[in-house]
Amino acid sequence: MTEPMLKITNLHAKAEDAEILRGLNLEVNAGEVHAIMGPNGSGKSTLAHILAGRDDYEVTEGSVTYKGQDLLEMEPEERAHEGVFLAFQYPVEIPGVNNIYLLKSAVNAKRKHQGLGEIDSVDFLTDVKQKMKLMGMDESFLKRSVNEGFSGGEKKRNEVFQMMVLEPGLCVMDETDSGLDIDALKIVAQGVEQMRSPDRAIVLVTHYQRLLDHIQPDRVHVLARGQVLKSGDKQLAHELEEHGYDWIRYEEAESA
């Protein structure tokens, strides 16, 4: 059997002395889409940030490998070059930094890492415009500063748009569906569907079944108290929707 694209083993992490992740295990194979659900404050965003390399968190135990490489050893930019992408729960506004120049620089940084030359400007623009259209974004976004003055939904769409242009190997999407209207949700779901590919793994953090109605996840995991408490197929999401998280806690207690 081939190595999973993402392999998280017994991950413990803390921030400012608070233990957040307490022995988390997760494996995602290339070509799969996994959903992570779980109550507020359970550690979902923490996990997402640790995967992208945020240094506010201290990993005290465990390991994370991506394509067999030790992810935790890499700087955030190296991870991006290697193909890790985080769609933020709260994308940051950066006034003064042009959205499209950032994206182009991101593409070129990755190409450089792969030993390729800079992307042809015309090719880049053609690709960008086509993907913006798919995401229902107006071309005026090309000229704007990164996320500056974007509505909540526009920010989320911009994240997916960046993801489509960067074509990462591992997509971590942190509540990209929150704050989207019904149409935008469909657009984002289509974007994710389009990203599904045999050489890509997608991890979706979500609170809602409705995104999963559009995207059929291969696996659903419940994260609570810093651990994956339960995993199952997409049926698990339905059961959660119906019974809430208490049901799992109850089950846990039963089996303990």
Place this chain on the structure above:
Amino acid sequence: MKAVDETATRMLDRLQGERPGDASDWIAGLRRDAVARFAEMGLPNQRIEDWKYTSTKAIAKRDFARPDAAGATADANRIEALRVPDLDAHRLVFINGHYAAALSDGEMTDDAVRVRNLAQVLAEDPDALKDRLADAAPADFSGFTALNTAFAEDGAVIEIAADRRVERPIELLFVSTLRDEAIAAHPRILIDAAHHGEATIIEHYVGMDDPQNLTNAVTEVHLAEGARVAHYRVQRESRKGFHIGSVHVNQAANSRLEQHNVQIGAALCRTDINTALNAEGAETLYNGLYLVNGRQHVDTHTRINHNQPNTTSEEAYRGILDGYARGVFNGRVYVAPHAQKTAAYQSNDNLLLSGKAEIDTKPELEIYADDVVCTHGATVGQLDTRALFYLRSRGVDHETARGLLLYAFAEAAIERMGVEPLRNWLQGFVIEELPHADRLQEFV
């Protein structure tokens, strides 16, 4: 005359001599009074609250000579290189405070504006300055203002006609050059906009060949009803030089002032920006940016007087301080008891890039009316780590990401400036000051 201290005596002695306008009784009287005021006041010292954080000792200790008008020459190509590039402006050039006709576009008179150099007006038409010179700027505003009033001999007089819009900006380029001895220049600028007149004026101070000179400039602005003036001050003096500048504005009903204050150069820079909103509907925007490092010291004191109801002010100053640089920001807002419906917004944001850089920032609100909206906020900090992480997560390396955020911080001030060539130039200029300038170019 007996002066308050030896420095004042020495400075007064050094500056003696004939000046254009001496023949006019009222100009001569104004100067005499100002000399007397300076003799009493001397240079400001740190016992004065407004000068608490800024020592003038380095200025007092030097013996600045008075530059002669004959020395007002410079290589035209070098002067050209100092200008704001691609700016289509009517330009007057001053070398060490003296008007350099050969380097300038000259006097301009059309139905919208009249632009002359001050020495000419003082010599030929001094009465035209009556009730206007030393009106908005009282001679005793500070020892420096007194000194300027006493010894100003050149500068610019800009008169904007009623109901006219001056299409091209007016650029006043003040070049400080290296001479045998350090010199002091006291340029004086008078801007008078008649009702509903509109213009953009750029004062641009720049040092050439690292002189240790002093520039002590005073600007007075009168805005009649409905007038709109965008006034820029760009200070790029020599890192060894001293720059003292004050701007004093009187605003009538429904007038609008934009004052952009960019401070980059000088070992020591102090600017005072003062506006009186004297009638309803008057509004003011103060926009400031200071970038300093090494042992530079930059001090900005601003004042906005809301003297009448329904007046508005918005003030945003930003600074980036590195090395051992020291910054001071003091923003005073006064709202008179009957000035209801005043709106005043103030912010001062600072980035400290080294543990040794320092900023003292203080809002000073004196609000005597009750139906007003006044807000203020000051921040002193490092780069936003969330933004830094966001950029890195997109593959931008750490150093470039840092540079980009610094640039973006400054850009928030630059983008408020309406003159596009100036904006473009400042953007490039700011980038050059940042680490890894080459890598930042592609983002902007």
